Amino acid sequence: MKNIRTPLTEAVVQSLCAGDEVLLSGVIYTARDAAHMRMLENLDHLPFDLKGQIIYYSGASPTRPSKAIGSCGPTTSGRMDEMTPKLLDLGLKGMIGKGDRDASVISAMCRNDAVYFIAIGGAGALIADSVVENTVIAYEDLGPEAVKKMVVKDMKLIVAIDATGKSLYKK
Template sequence: MVKMDKKISAPITEKDTVNLNSGDYVYITGTIYTARDAAHKRMYEALEKGDKLPIEMDNNIIYYMGPSPAREGRPIGSAGPTTASRMDKYAPKLLDLGLKGMIGKGKRSKEVIDAIIRNNAVYFAAVGGAGAILSKCIKKSEVVAYDDLGTEAIRKLYVEDFPCIVVIDSNGNNLYETAIEEYKG
C-alpha cells in the first residue's frame, strides 16, 4: 500500500477517517483537544455518575499532551505527546461516544483497537521528543475544563498543519506491527 501525505481538517468525520491508512503522514488543521490521565479519569467518573462531559466527543480529536508553560508571545510551551496506553482504560468509552481521533505515542491495547474499528476512528502518533517543534503548529490554546489539574487540564487548541502519522486506521491496520514485518529479513 502506498503511504501518502494528507491534509485534514478537525473536527474530523467518518468520511475522513475511513480514507486514512496506517502509515499515512497527516497534517491536521483545526480544533483539537488535549487530555491526559487525570482528565480522562474525571471524564470517566462523570460518565459513571451520568453527568455530562465538559467537551463534546462527536468527531473530535484528543491529543494526549500536557504542555509546559508558554514563553512570552506564544500560546503554549513545549507540546509533545505522552504515552497513549495510560488512557487505554478510558478510550473505548470515549470512542463509543463519537471520538474519532487520538494523538499520542506508543502502542494501544486490543480493547482500544477493537473500539477504533467499531467506531471507524483512528490513532495518530506524534513524534516524541519534538514538543518544541510541535508547539509551533499550535496557534491558540485555552483551558476549557478541569483548570485545577494544571498541565493536565483539558485545553482547546487551534492547530495548523500539525504533523502526525496514522498508526492504527479504521480497519485496524497497525503500523507498529506492519513496519516490523516489512523490515524483517
C-alpha cells in the first residue's frame, strides 16, 4: 500500500504502476458530465487550477448528520472520455472513477504523465468515511453534479491505468 498526497507531482505519478493499492490524502475535486461540459466551455475561468490535481467522478448524496458528506461512490468514467484529454493537456494529473478509459484518454495520460485510479463501485458509504471536508465551489445549480472541493484522508484506491498506459483492463 502506497501513501500519496495531492497535489500529484510527476515523480509520484511515475512511481505508480497499474495494480498498486494507494491511500490518497489531500484535496481532490468532484466533477461529472455536466461540470466537465461547463469547464470546457469556460477554459479561461476554470473553478480550480488543474495543475497536479485529481478529479473524482462522483455525485455525492446529501450530507449525513455529523459527517462531511453522504455516500459518494464513483460513476462510470467513460462518460467523461470525450472531454478528458483537454483537461489532461491543461495539467490534470489524476482521475478517480470506475470502468475502463478509451484510447484517447490513455494517450493523453501518457503524454501528460497522469494516472487513473479506480474506487470500488457500490462502496460509496465506505468511501465517504475518508472525506474530511466537502465544499461546493462551482456550478451549484447542477446539484449533485456541482464541482466540489473535498479533503480526503486515506482514501483507498487502486491504480487502474498508469502513466505508461499499462492497464488492469488489458490483462
